[in-house]
Amino acid sequence: MASPTNFSRTQIVLHWLIAALVVFQVISGDAITSLWQQRMEGTIANEAIPTPHTIIGIAILLLVIARLIIRLRRGIPDLPASESALMAKIARLTHWLFYLLLLGMPLSGITAWFFGLQIPATTHALAKYVLIPLVLLHIAAAMAHHFVLKTDVMRRMVDWKQG
Ligand code: HEM
Ligand code: HEM
Numbered sequence: 422m423a424s425p426t427n428f429s430r431t432q433i434v435l436h437w438l439i440a441a442l443v444v445f446q447v448i449s450g451d452a453i454t455s456l457w458q459q460r461m462e463g464t465i466a467n468e469a470i471p472t473p474h475t476i477i478g479i480a481i482l483l484l485v486i487a488r489l490i491i492r493l494r495r496g497i498p499d500l501p502a503s504e505s506a507l508m509a510k511i512a513r514l515t516h517w518l519f520y521l522l523l524l525g526m527p528l529s530g531i532t533a534w535f536f537g538l539q540i541p542a543t544t545h546a547l548a549k550y551v552l553i554p555l556v557l558l559h560i561a562a563a564m565a566h567h568f569v570l571k572t573d574v575m576r577r578m579v580d581w582k583q584g
Contacts, residue, residue: 424499427577432495435488436578439523442481443556446526449474450549457533457542467537475534482527489520501572512562515555522552 428436453474459465469475500509526548533542567575 424496427498427580429491429495430581432488432491432497433578433581435484435491439481439484439488442477442484443523443552445477446474446481447549447553449477450546454546460537461539469535469537475530478527478530481523482531485520485523485527498577501566501570501574503570503572515559515562518551518555519559522548522555526552 453472456465456472460467500512504512526545529541529545529548532538533545563575563578566572
């Protein structure tokens with residue numbers, strides 16, 4: 422199957438919606454951590470009550486599954502031809518690591534939250550030390566593409582007109 426020349430509108434909307442929701446998850450991390458500690462210490466009942474962090478986290482899981490299905494069916498545009506083999510490899514690796522985190526974090530969170538288990542909770546909390554540096558690297562790469570390398574990589578993730 423030939424690669425498409427652009428990201429579809431749905432792919433672009435999903436990218437930015439998921440990005441915004443992931444930022445919300447990081448911001449709401451302190452609140453859920455303190456709630457979790459109270460559950461583990463027995464200050465409150467060890468029950469899976471709905472919270473903004475858990476509801477949004479489950480929504481991210483569903484949106485990422487939809488995004489992966491679209492990616493497998495429609496594909497994504499090729500990286501710019503000017504990209505070196507090493508940089509292209511790093512880009513592909515970071516994108517797949519994102520998908521792994523975007524599936525693994527909700528799944529570990531759900532397992533911890535609904536079954537009251539500490540090990541998946543600890544794994545989930547530690548994953549932020551991979552997620553946050555990866556987001557920063559990703560933003561830096563997008564900026565470098567736009568301002569230094571002057572490729573169309575940023576434009577194709579924001580350009581609404583391309584259908
Ligand atoms: C992509 C989705 C998600 C992201 C990016 C995310 C991110 C985070 C972050 C950054 C923290 C704070 C960790 C810390 O500061 O130590 C956290 C804690 C937590 N999250 Fe999530 N989360 C997601 C989905 C979920 C879901 C779906 C659930 C449950 C239904 C959940 C349950 C929890 C729990 C229980 C904690 C406390 C863990 C602990 O302190 O050991 N999260 N999450
Ligand atoms: C200001 C923040 C962000 C900027 C400027 C940005 C920019 C971009 C750009 C320009 C692309 C297109 C790359 C290409 O065409 O090959 C892209 C792809 C991607 N971004 Fe972001 N992004 C941001 C935040 C995020 C966040 C928070 C996540 C996930 C946690 C994320 C996950 C991804 C993934 C997985 C891809 C690969 C798409 C695919 O190949 O299926 N991005 N991003």
